[in-house]
Amino acid sequence: MISTAVWGTGNVGRAAIRAVEAHPALELTSVLVHNPGKVGRDAGELSGLDYRVGVAASDDIEAVLATKPRALVYAASGDIRPDDALADIVRALRAGAIVVTPALYALYDPRNAPTEIRDPVLAAIAEGGGSLFVSGVDPGWGNDVLPLLISGLGSTVDVLRCQEIFDYSTYDQPDSVRYLVGMGQPMDYQPPMLAPTVPTMVWGGQIRLMARALGVELDEIRETLDRRPLDATVTTRSMGEFAAGTQGAVRFEVQGIVAGEPRIIVEHVTRIHPSCAPDWPAPADGDGAHRVIVEGSPRIEVTVEATDEDGNRAAGGNATAVGRLVSAIDWLADAEPGLYDALDIPLRPAVGKLGRKHP
Numbered sequence: 001m002i003s004t005a006v007w008g009t010g011n012v013g014r015a016a017i018r019a020v021e022a023h024p025a026l027e028l029t030s031v032l033v034h035n036p037g038k039v040g041r042d043a044g045e046l047s048g049l050d051y052r053v054g055v056a057a058s059d060d061i062e063a064v065l066a067t068k069p070r071a072l073v074y075a076a077s078g079d080i081r082p083d084d085a086l087a088d089i090v091r092a093l094r095a096g097a098i099v100v101t102p103a104l105y106a107l108y109d110p111r112n113a114p115t116e117i118r119d120p121v122l123a124a125i126a127e128g129g130g131s132l133f134v135s136g137v138d139p140g141w142g143n144d145v146l147p148l149l150i151s152g153l154g155s156t157v158d159v160l161r162c163q164e165i166f167d168y169s170t171y172d173q174p175d176s177v178r179y180l181v182g183m184g185q186p187m188d189y190q191p192p193m194l195a196p197t198v199p200t201m202v203w204g205g206q207i208r209l210m211a212r213a214l215g216v217e218l219d220e221i222r223e224t225l226d227r228r229p230l231d232a233t234v235t236t237r238s239m240g241e242f243a244a245g246t247q248g249a250v251r252f253e254v255q256g257i258v259a260g261e262p263r264i265i266v267e268h269v270t271r272i273h274p275s276c277a278p279d280w281p282a283p284a285d286g287d288g289a290h291r292v293i294v295e296g297s298p299r300i301e302v303t304v305e306a307t308d309e310d311g312n313r314a315a316g317g318n319a320t321a322v323g324r325l326v327s328a329i330d331w332l333a334d335a336e337p338g339l340y341d342a343l344d345i346p347l348r349p350a351v352g353k354l355g356r357k358h359p
C-alpha cells in the first residue's frame with residue numbers, strides 16, 4: 001500500500017480524503033489542517049464519510065513529513081497564497097513525497113513555468129526523490145486529456161473548444177465568487193481573475209499542452225472577455241442576494257492562435273443565476289458542465305456532468321479533479337522521480353474500484 005497524506009480539508013481536500021480511502025492501492029496515513037478547530041478530528045468526519053477512518057487531523061507539518069508518506073495530496077489553497085503553497089510543496093518534495101495538487105497554476109505546464117518556480121521544485125525532487133504532478137479539472141482534464149482523446153476520433157479537426165459552463169451560486173467559495181470573479185460587483189469593478197493576462201496565466205498552460213500534443217505551433221495566446229449585468233435582483237441558495245445591475249455573468253476565452261486563427265480554445269461561461277445571459281451556452285440540465293467540441297468532420301461534442309455531495313455540480317467537478325490526481329499516484333510511484341505534466345500521465349480505468357466497498 002502507498003502511504004498517502006492529505007494536506008488541507010476544503011472542497012478539494014474533502015474529496016481527496018474520500019478518493020484515497022476508496023483507492024485499493026493507497027492508505028490514508030495523515031491529514032494536515034490549518035484551521036485549529038479541525039485538529040484532532042477524524043478524517044472521516046472532516047471529509048463527509050459515514051465511517052471513522054482512524055486518522056486524526058494534525059497541524060504539525062514537521063511531524064507528518066517525518067513519517068515519510070510516500071505520497072501527498074496538497075489541497076490547501078494556492079491561488080490566494082501561491083508563494084506559501086510553493087514552499088509547502090517544495091518541503092514535501094524534499095521529504096521524498098510524490099506530490100499531486102491542483103493548487104499551483106504555473107506548474108500545470110511545467111516546461112514553461114517561470115524558473116523561480118521550476119528550479120526550487122527540481123532541486124527538491126533531486127534532493128528528496130519525490131515527484132510532482134499538478135492538474136485538476138479546468139485547468140486540468142477538461143482541457144488536456146479529454147479533448148485530446150476526443151480529437152483522435154475526428155477526420156478533419158478545425159477547432160478544439162473546451163467549455164466550462166457553471167452557475168457559481170453552487171460554488172462554496174464566496175470570496176472567490178464575489179471578489180476574484182466579481183459576481184454581484186458594480187460593472188466598473190475589475191475582478192482580479194479577469195484582469196488582462198490573468199486568464200492566460202491560469203489556462204495558457206493548457207493551450208500549450210494541447211498544442212504540443214497536437215503537433216502545432218502557436219503564433220500567440222489571446223483573450224476575449226464579455227460581462228453582463230443582472231436584469232433583476234436574485235437570491236441564491238448559499239450566497240444571499242445579488243443586486244440588479246451588478247455583474248451576473250461572465251464569458252471569456254483563452255485562444256491558442258494557429259496559422260492566424262483561434263483553433264485551440266478554453267471558454268468559460270459563468271453565471272450567478274440562470275436568468276442572466278440566457279443566450280449564452282448553458283448546461284443541458286443542472287448547474288454546471290464541462291464540454292468538449294471538436295469542430296470539423298465529423299463535428300463531435302462531449303459533455304461531462306459530474307455531481308457529488310448531494311447533487312452539487314461544483315463538488316462533482318472538484319471530485320473529478322481529485323480523481324485525476326489521486327489515480328496518478330500509483331503510476332508516479334512506479335515512475336522515476338520527476339516533474340510531470342498531464343501529457344505524461346495517462347488517464348487509466350478505475351482498476352480495482354468497481355463495486356469495491358470499504359473493508
Ligand SMILES: NC(=O)c1ccc[n+]([C@@H]2O[C@H](COP(=O)([O-])OP(=O)(O)OC[C@H]3O[C@@H](n4cnc5c(N)ncnc54)[C@H](OP(=O)(O)O)[C@@H]3O)[C@@H](O)[C@H]2O)c1
Pocket residue numbers: 007008009010011012013032033034035038075076077078079080081102103104135136137138139140173318321
Ligand atoms: N484546477 C482545478 O480543477 C481546481 C479545482 C478546485 C480547486 N483548485 C485549486 O485547489 C486549491 C484548493 O481549492 P479548494 O476549493 O479546496 O479551496 P478551499 O475549499 O478554500 O480549501 C482550501 C483549504 O486550504 C487550507 N488553508 C487555508 N488557508 C491556509 C493557510 N494560510 N495555510 C495553510 N492552509 C490553508 C484550509 O484547509 P484546512 O484548514 O482544512 O487545512 C482550507 O480548507 C485552490 O488553490 C484552488 O484554486 C483547482
